[in-house]
Amino acid sequence: MLSFQLAKNGDLPQIESIIQEAYEPISDILSRPPGALDKTAEKIFQAFSNNQLYTLYNEKHGLVGTFSLALTESETVKMFHFAIKPQFQEQGAGSWVVKEVIKMIKQQMPNVSGIELEIYSKIPSHLNFYNKFGFIQIGRKEIRGEKILILKKQL
DSSP states (O other): OEEEEEOOGGGHHHHHHHHHHHHGGGGGTSSSOOGGGSSHHHHHHHHHHTTOEEEEEETTTEEEEEEEEEEOTTSEEEEEEEEEOGGGTTTTHHHHHHHHHHHHHHHHOTTOOEEEEEEETTOHHHHHHHHTTTOEEEEEEEETTEEEEEEEEEO
């Protein structure tokens, strides 16, 4: 059984570890380390301080994932730093999170027009994953030499 909730202060070291574990494998694919691995503790604390940081719990194994949500000025929710421990990937946890976040936003934030996120273009499996939930590419950008795809799901 999975659940998610706002992160607690005591979760921060474990969240940093989960992000490190989850993003480390894609470092070999990219021409530079992923942005999530740059000043991770600082970014986590900022998201935590702004009540944007969530934890994903498995009732048997405890904290197994994390993500952040932020409301933008354009009434869109931005999802970032989505990470699940590698041993829990490919088991439906990521799909569960995306479905539950969509449901939560629709129920609690009816004025929100959509959800946006960014992925690296060099990892087509991420694009395939989000396409399953109706995310479409709405833009591209480049950050420190890496091509980034901007995806959005209309609500």
